[in-house]
Amino acid sequence: MSLELEFDDGREVxxxxxxxxxxxxxxxxxxxxxRFIIRADGExxxxxxxxxxxxxxxxxxxxxxxxxxxxxxxxxxxxxVAAMTTNQAWAIAxxxxxxxxxxxxxxxCRVIAAELGRICSHLLAAGAMGMDIGAITPFTHxxxxxxxxNDLLEELCGARLTFNYMRIGGVAxxxxxxxxxxxxxxxxxxxxxxxxxxxxxxxxxxxxxRLANVAVVxxxxxxxxxxxxxxxxxxxxxxxIRKHLPYSVYPEFDFEVPIxxxxxxxxxxxxxRYIVRLDEMRQSARILRQALEGLPEGxxxxxxxRNYKPAAGEVHVHVETPRGDQSWYVVADGTEYPYRVHIRxxxxxxxxxxxxxxxxxxxxxxxxxxxxxDIVAPExxx
Amino acid sequence: MSLLNTVxxxxxxxxxxxxxxxxxxxxxxxxxxxxxxxxIEMMQTGGPRADLDRFGMAPRATPRVSDLMIVAGTLxxxxxxxxxxxxxQMPDPKYVLSMGSCSNCGGLFQLAYSVCDGVDKVIPVDVxxxxxxxxxxxxxxxxxxxxxxxxxxxxLVREPRPRAGAARA
Amino acid sequence: xxxxAIQQLLHERFGSGVGPVESARLSDAVEVDPLxxxxxxxxxxxxxxxxxxxxxxxxxxxxxxxxxxxxxxELFSYVHxxxxxxxxxxxxxxxxxxxxxxxxxxxxxxxxxxYDLLGVVFLGHSDLRRLLLPDDWIGxxxxxxxxxxxxxxxxxxxxxxxxxxxxxx
Numbered sequence: 001m002s003l004e005l006e007f008d009d010g011r012e013v014x015x016x017x018x019x020x021x022x023x024x025x026x027x028x029x030x031x032x033x034x035r036f037i038i039r040a041d042g043e044x045x046x047x048x049x050x051x052x053x054x055x056x057x058x059x060x061x062x063x064x065x066x067x068x069x070x071x072x073x074x075x076x077x078x079x080x081v082a083a084m085t086t087n088q089a090w091a092i093a094x095x096x097x098x099x100x101x102x103x104x105x106x107x108x109c110r111v112i113a114a115e116l117g118r119i120c121s122h123l124l125a126a127g128a129m130g131m132d133i134g135a136i137t138p139f140t141h142x143x144x145x146x147x148x149x150n151d152l153l154e155e156l157c158g159a160r161l162t163f164n165y166m167r168i169g170g171v172a173x174x175x176x177x178x179x180x181x182x183x184x185x186x187x188x189x190x191x192x193x194x195x196x197x198x199x200x201x202x203x204x205x206x207x208x209x210r211l212a213n214v215a216v217v218x219x220x221x222x223x224x225x226x227x228x229x230x231x232x233x234x235x236x237x238x239x240x241i242r243k244h245l246p247y248s249v250y251p252e253f254d255f256e257v258p259i260x261x262x263x264x265x266x267x268x269x270x271x272x273r274y275i276v277r278l279d280e281m282r283q284s285a286r287i288l289r290q291a292l293e294g295l296p297e298g299x300x301x302x303x304x305x306r307n308y309k310p311a312a313g314e315v316h317v318h319v320e321t322p323r324g325d326q327s328w329y330v331v332a333d334g335t336e337y338p339y340r341v342h343i344r345x346x347x348x349x350x351x352x353x354x355x356x357x358x359x360x361x362x363x364x365x366x367x368x369x370x371x372x373x374d375i376v377a378p379e380x381x382x
Numbered sequence: 383m384s385l386l387n388t389v390x391x392x393x394x395x396x397x398x399x400x401x402x403x404x405x406x407x408x409x410x411x412x413x414x415x416x417x418x419x420x421x422i423e424m425m426q427t428g429g430p431r432a433d434l435d436r437f438g439m440a441p442r443a444t445p446r447v448s449d450l451m452i453v454a455g456t457l458x459x460x461x462x463x464x465x466x467x468x469x470x471q472m473p474d475p476k477y478v479l480s481m482g483s484c485s486n487c488g489g490l491f492q493l494a495y496s497v498c499d500g501v502d503k504v505i506p507v508d509v510x511x512x513x514x515x516x517x518x519x520x521x522x523x524x525x526x527x528x529x530x531x532x533x534x535x536x537x538l539v540r541e542p543r544p545r546a547g548a549a550r551a
Numbered sequence: 552x553x554x555x556a557i558q559q560l561l562h563e564r565f566g567s568g569v570g571p572v573e574s575a576r577l578s579d580a581v582e583v584d585p586l587x588x589x590x591x592x593x594x595x596x597x598x599x600x601x602x603x604x605x606x607x608x609x610x611x612x613x614x615x616x617x618x619x620x621x622x623x624x625e626l627f628s629y630v631h632x633x634x635x636x637x638x639x640x641x642x643x644x645x646x647x648x649x650x651x652x653x654x655x656x657x658x659x660x661x662x663x664x665x666y667d668l669l670g671v672v673f674l675g676h677s678d679l680r681r682l683l684l685p686d687d688w689i690g691x692x693x694x695x696x697x698x699x700x701x702x703x704x705x706x707x708x709x710x711x712x713x714x715x716x717x718x719x720x
Contacts, residue, residue: 025464033610034418053684054417057496058493124422143425160517161422162514223629224656358655503706
């Protein structure tokens with residue numbers, strides 16, 4: 001709304017002018033290279049149009065050139081904050097087309113790796129959320145915890161970030177000796193830490209003021225815009241692929257699907273999106289404990305030919321990544337190269353709703369909004 | 383620099399060049415220019431374990447006050463044009479550290495149609511750090527190498543700054 | 552409801568615009584007419600037994616052998632928790648499909664992406680611009696016959712392999 005005051009005779013005394021602000025692509029709080037073109041009236045935004053594609057690396061086209069096995073390292077880079085789950089999605093798609101069954105121990109290794117990755121990603125989301133609205137300390141705390149998981153995953157597969165751990169048919173390596181004890185030790189340390197983060201950040205007065213009741217997404221809008229994962233659950237929809245469209249060995253584990261309750265504001269506000277992630281970390285820790293307990297013996301990878309040639313067909317695969325349901329559409333034409341790979345990611349959906357949500361928000365709230373959606377640029381652009 | 387104990391008031395003697403370089407290298411402000419995967423490792427390098435602050439390095443949000451651009455990640459063609467603008471906005475003397483295979487040479491994404499194969503096609507690079515992504519230790523080594531390079535610069539003589547023959551971490 | 556039952560329902564309502572169930576391995580789909588896909592989509596969303604309130608995925612596939620570009624819609628209903636795959640075939644030389652943006656707002660960006668990478672024109676779309684690639688990009692890269700341009704704004708898109716260079720003396 002623009003402020004317009006008039007004299008009694010109708011002359012304008014004071015009229016504000018709309019301005020156009022450019023935010024990004026190089027901006028510290030856009031989580032990568034995102035760009036917004038903001039039309040603002042003072043501090044209030046009329047709209048924030050997103051301009052994406054600054055990290056469009058043509059991963060879908062590369063899939064058509066490198067073959068089934070060769071695409072695995074690229075899936076890491078679709079979502080580098082949580083590469084394990086993206087690995088898993090590609091593996092599941094290729095296995096479905098090729099009719100490969102993963103050994104049970106392989107599935108367990110996958111779950112352990114994926115859940116560690118989920119905690120890692122949510123930690124970054126929670127830490128960056130604090131940093132984006134002005135609290136630096138939680139970020140350094142989160143990075144400190146992240147390093148511990150990085151160490152574990154490095155021991156597992158040699159990489160800290162882009163793991164390339166999974167293979168079509170299983171995982172590349174078995175858990176190293178003593179790994180389960182190390183994970184347990186980490187969990188014993190980590191579970192109290194989540195409560196600490198709760199104390200430090202979640203119930204901080206300023207934090208709540210900045211996030212509660214900001215950018216509320218109703219259940220209907222969330223579904224219509226195809227928000228997924230924690231963003232959807234924060235709006236009150238209890239839907240988790242791991243639970244409701246299960247893959248891998250997730251049905252064997254007992255865990256809850258946290259949803260937003262509007263504890264400090266209304267259901268579906270930025271604070272809800274944050275707290276859902278925090279609760280999910282606890283659930284992931286729970287899954288990890290069960291997976292370590294029930295770890296079966298046996299091989300971790302099935303026999304898969306080096307020259308992998310699944311028969312023609314197409315498959316839609318859904319995997320719950322930390323940013324929600326990642327929907328893969330893979331077409332095989334019977335050759336050693338995929339015919340078409342399309343990935344609809346959680347961040348992509350979240351980016352598309354920002355323009356609608358931004359109307360009437362303060363400019364400073366946009367940062368909170370982006371952070372609360374946990375948008376990762378390469379997932380939008382691929 | 384050498385400390386002359388013979389002088390009672392504790393005087394440090396050094397060359398002007400060295401003093402200038404020493405002060406510059408000890409407060410290297412880097413621009414937050416995370417493009418892709420490497421940005422996460424850059425953040426972790428700035429985090430508590432690798433702790434870039436001990437080198438006097440502080441992240442800056444704008445190019446106009448930064449000395450160093452760490453190009454962390456894949457440079458797409460769409461971004462390449464912006465990178466040029468950002469580089470031009472930085473005040474002299476300025477440095478560029480190319481972090482990771484993608485910004486060194488395109489890396490994994492040489493096959494891609496939308497990726498600029500190497501940031502050195504757009505702006506001059508001082509240090510290349512290999513890795514996909516480089517570990518925090520590798521980035522730290524690259525930065526120390528850059529500091530070493532900065533120490534060799536001379537300011538009181540008229541000669542072009544050494545640009546050619548970039549160092550390799 | 553399964554794909555066959557939904558196809559039956561659609562066929563009764565829309566007649567010849569709705570094709571039979573196409574069974575590819577692992578995935579069943581129903582092909583419909585590209586110019587009436589918006590009405591069919593609205594029906595799929597608003598019919599209480601179907602209630603497809605979410606457009607989960609929308610992707611384009613180039614099929615030059617058939618002279619078609621295929622657009623695949625993957626629908627999901629949070630009410631009934633069932634899924635359905637809809638397909639339309641657009642002519643490759645003049646690909647035109649009605650937009651479903653008014654049915655599911657999620658389609659806005661997904662359709663822009665397909666337009667950007669495959670050149671399918673979505674009739675009635677409110678903001679059909681390139682999404683990922685720069686506005687001045689030429690060509691549609693996900694088409695099978697796409698040839699990469701040798702340079703973009705003076706930045707060459709090929710990089711000589713260091714291994715192929717003649718040895719320096």
